[in-house]
Structures are given as structure tokens and as C-alpha cells.
Amino acid sequence: MAVVLRPVQGTDMDAMFGMLSDPDSRQMAPFVIIDTDTRAEFEAHIEKLKADPSIKLYSMMVAGHFVGAIMTFDGPAGREVFYWIRRIAWGRGLATEAMARILSLDHSRPIHAHVLSTNPRALAVLENCGFVELSRRDAVETPAPDDDDILLVKN
Numbered sequence: 001m002a003v004v005l006r007p008v009q010g011t012d013m014d015a016m017f018g019m020l021s022d023p024d025s026r027q028m029a030p031f032v033i034i035d036t037d038t039r040a041e042f043e044a045h046i047e048k049l050k051a052d053p054s055i056k057l058y059s060m061m062v063a064g065h066f067v068g069a070i071m072t073f074d075g076p077a078g079r080e081v082f083y084w085i086r087r088i089a090w091g092r093g094l095a096t097e098a099m100a101r102i103l104s105l106d107h108s109r110p111i112h113a114h115v116l117s118t119n120p121r122a123l124a125v126l127e128n129c130g131f132v133e134l135s136r137r138d139a140v141e142t143p144a145p146d147d148d149d150i151l152l153v154k155n
């Protein structure tokens with residue numbers, strides 16, 4: 001399936017807000033950086049991200065439909081990547097394809113990603129794209145405080 005990455009547009013906001021509000025998905029990635037409760041706050045936050053030249057934020061499109069979002073940014077660990085797929089589109093290889101694509105657009109290395117140990121789908125995506133485990137620690141202030149937060153790196 002061909003995933004196209006293009007800059008986020010206003011027309012993506014409904015689908016993106018819905019995707020990031022899904023409680024089960026949020027539990028899989030509690031360190032989400034886009035963490036707003038109201039639609040207005042959300043849109044203001046996206047505008048801030050878009051205005052930051054160090055952030056590459058893309059919508060993932062399949063046949064003209066929004067299926068997810070992916071971004072690279074400067075985080076505490078260094079350059080980081082973060083990604084999210086609409087629940088109805090899980091399990092079709094879209095995250096893996098989008099990850100491979102953003103790695104060809106952002107050449108910063110090393111590049112890092114955080115994943116909970118209870119998120120095997122997200123781990124598989126990263127390992128399939130050449131990331132390896134760098135460290136792990138108890139995740140703090142998450143809905144599942146016993147999970148390990150695994151930091152992976154691609155050099």
C-alpha cells in the first residue's frame with residue numbers, strides 16, 4: 001500500500017483529533033507530545049508544531065485519505081521520531097512504510113524513539129526499520145506505571 005507523507009493541513013484536523021483522542025491508543029503511547037483536551041487547544045498546538053523549523057510533521061495519506069501522522073523533532077534524547085496510525089488502519093504495514101519514508105526525509109542520525117514494553121506493534125515497526133534498544137527505565141506518570149519505557153536508536 002502506498003503511503004504518501006505530506007505536510008499536515010487544516011482538512012486533516014477532524015481525523016487527527018479523533019485519532020489522538022482514542023483512549024486505548026493513548027495508553028499505548030502515554031508520552032504523546034500532542035496532549036490537549038479541547039479541539040481549539042489541539043489546533044493551536046498543531047499550528048505551533050508546524051511553525052517550528054526543527055519539527056517535521058507529516059500526515060500519512062493513502063489514496064487521499066488521512067491514516068496517521070508522523071513527526072521528527074528534537075527531544076531530550078536527541079533527534080526523535082513519533083508516529084501514530086488511526087485504529088481502523090492498524091495491521092496493514094502502514095506505520096512501517098511511513099517510518100521508512102520519514103527516515104529517508106530526515107537524515108539526522110542517531111535518531112531515537114520511545115516505546116512502552118507493552119506495545120509490541122510499535123516495537124515491531126521500529127525493529128523492522130533498523131532501530132535497536134538503547135536503554136529502558138520504569139515509565140513514570142503513565143497510565144501503566146509498571147511498564148518499561150524502552151528507548152531505541154537508529155544510528
Ligand SMILES: CC(C)(COP(=O)(O)OP(=O)(O)OC[C@H]1O[C@@H](n2cnc3c(N)ncnc32)[C@H](O)[C@@H]1OP(=O)(O)O)[C@@H](O)C(=O)NCCC(=O)NCCS
Pocket residue numbers: 025026028029082083084085086089090091092093094095096097114115116119120121122124125128
Ligand atoms: C503502533 C502503531 C503505530 C502500529 O501501526 P500499524 O500500522 O498497525 O503497524 P504495522 O502494520 O506497520 O506493523 C505492525 C507490526 O506489529 C506486529 N504485530 C501486530 N500485533 C502484534 C502483537 N500483538 N504482538 C507482536 N507484534 C504484533 C505486526 O506483525 C507488524 O510487524 P511485521 O511487519 O513484522 O509483521 C499503531 O498501533 C498505533 O498508532 N498505536 C497508537 C500510538 C502508538 O503506539 N504509537 C507508537 C509510538 S510510541
